[in-house]
Amino acid sequence: MKISVTVNAHVYERDIAEHWTLLRFLRESVGLTGTKEGCAAGECGACTVFLNGKVVNSCLVLAAEADGGSVETIEGEAHAGELSTIQAAFARNHAVQGGFCTGGMILSVRDLLSRNPKPSVAEIKAGIEGNFCRCTGYQQIIEAVLDASGQLTPETKGELKYV
Amino acid sequence: MTKLFNYRSPPKRAELLGMLADYGEDARVLAGGTDLLVDVRNGFANPKLVVNIKNVAGFSEISVSQLEGLIIRPTVTINDVLQHATIRDSYPLLVACARDLASHQIRNRATVVGNVVNASPCSDMAPALLCLGADAVISSETGQRVVPLKDFFKGVKQTVLRPEEILEEIIVPPAMAAASGAYRKLKRIEGHDLGIVGVAAMRKDGVLNLGISSCAPTPLLVEGLSAADPVEAAVAAAHDAIHPISDLRCSREYREHMVEVFVRRVLQEVA
Numbered sequence: 001m002k003i004s005v006t007v008n009a010h011v012y013e014r015d016i017a018e019h020w021t022l023l024r025f026l027r028e029s030v031g032l033t034g035t036k037e038g039c040a041a042g043e044c045g046a047c048t049v050f051l052n053g054k055v056v057n058s059c060l061v062l063a064a065e066a067d068g069g070s071v072e073t074i075e076g077e078a079h080a081g082e083l084s085t086i087q088a089a090f091a092r093n094h095a096v097q098g099g100f101c102t103g104g105m106i107l108s109v110r111d112l113l114s115r116n117p118k119p120s121v122a123e124i125k126a127g128i129e130g131n132f133c134r135c136t137g138y139q140q141i142i143e144a145v146l147d148a149s150g151q152l153t154p155e156t157k158g159e160l161k162y163v
Numbered sequence: 164m165t166k167l168f169n170y171r172s173p174p175k176r177a178e179l180l181g182m183l184a185d186y187g188e189d190a191r192v193l194a195g196g197t198d199l200l201v202d203v204r205n206g207f208a209n210p211k212l213v214v215n216i217k218n219v220a221g222f223s224e225i226s227v228s229q230l231e232g233l234i235i236r237p238t239v240t241i242n243d244v245l246q247h248a249t250i251r252d253s254y255p256l257l258v259a260c261a262r263d264l265a266s267h268q269i270r271n272r273a274t275v276v277g278n279v280v281n282a283s284p285c286s287d288m289a290p291a292l293l294c295l296g297a298d299a300v301i302s303s304e305t306g307q308r309v310v311p312l313k314d315f316f317k318g319v320k321q322t323v324l325r326p327e328e329i330l331e332e333i334i335v336p337p338a339m340a341a342a343s344g345a346y347r348k349l350k351r352i353e354g355h356d357l358g359i360v361g362v363a364a365m366r367k368d369g370v371l372n373l374g375i376s377s378c379a380p381t382p383l384l385v386e387g388l389s390a391a392d393p394v395e396a397a398v399a400a401a402h403d404a405i406h407p408i409s410d411l412r413c414s415r416e417y418r419e420h421m422v423e424v425f426v427r428r429v430l431q432e433v434a
Contacts, residue, residue, distance in 0.1 A: 018167070018213070057197075060196050062170065065217065
């Protein structure tokens with residue numbers, strides 16, 4: 001079937017199979033491979049994207065459901081070669097190691113900060129509960145979110161105090 | 164291009180019910196998709212037709228009235244419930260259970276009705292809705308029937324729904340507005356996880372109900388307890404109702420123990 005989906009402000013018209021997920025459409029049809037398949041069951045969050053303004057697991061959405069809709073992926077996070085505030089904070093605080101979880105993690109953080117610009121550590125943990133990190137360490141990710149939201153001071157940095 | 168199933172997204176209720184009547188067991192309804200698409204991927208579901216109901220007019224509505232109570236329709240998501248002002252004010256038990264269901268991404272998609280229809284023993288919404296005395300309004304092309312939710316579940320992932328039917332409305336009776344409630348869910352981690360044991364409690368006008376998940380083939384209701392009775396009576400009633408198994412997530416004995424622990428805790432919270 002033919003679908004038309006706006007991805008990062010570009011319109012893509014593609015022929016897909018009805019059973020294709022939004023994740024497969026993004027990776028194999030549009031060619032944006034920053035969105036990852038981890039568990040394919042809605043557990044890990046590596047496939048997180050915005051669909052019509054809400055974060056979703058793109059492995060659990062049919063591409064057909066996105067027809068006529070709008071999707072934002074990690075590829076839309078930086079603008080004109082400039083990292084976003086969240087991306088820069090992740091880089092500064094060593095919140096990226098393998099990178100597999102990072103795209104989804106950053107989009108969940110963007111969603112969290114849009115709802116709650118100054119989240120507490122507990123609120124950050126709740127905000128990223130749908131995104132599993134298996135190598136970087138949540139410590140650095142939580143610090144990056146504190147940094148991106150203007151809450152990281154020399155006193156609060158490091159010491160594994162947020163684990 | 165090879166496809167595993169056909170896909171339709173009808174805008175009208177009548178079209179949807181017609182498709183289900185035509186296809187019967189070969190059709191599956193797609194609401195949030197957070198259970199169905201996992202089942203399709205794992206080969207547990209092999210539908211010839213997947214019907215997306217998100218575009219059916221009226222299906223995403225929540226309504227509240229003093230006459231009819233709270234009505235939750237088929238594509239109302241978990242986050243829709245959490246963001247609804249009246250539900251937040253008057254149905255604390257629904258909020259407690261919804262908040263503990265999966266992750267924010269899943270709560271943006273997963274529906275209350277889907278969580279009920281999926282009929283998992285570890286459903287998060289069923290304990291609350293059972294406690295609140297909800298009814299299920301079931302529709303097909305040939306008419307409607309109303310089934311109390313406590314009679315809806317038939318086994319693990321089995322319900323009274325026939326292939327041509329949908330669960331169109333979950334109705335919480337008006338008397339349950341402002342009932343106090345509490346929910347405890349045992350998980351391996353604090354965040355996103357399936358429940359190992361879940362206990363919900365509802366207290367209203369001296370009446371106490373318990374809803375229990377992951378301790379039987381279906382979510383359970385222990386109803387009609389008196390808030391005036393000692394806690395031991397509720398603990399004993401819960402023990403009589405459950406028949407948990409040991410599985411890879413925990414043992415039967417641990418589930419029995421945690422039901423007692425949670426019954427005591429939720430009763431304190433609704434006291």
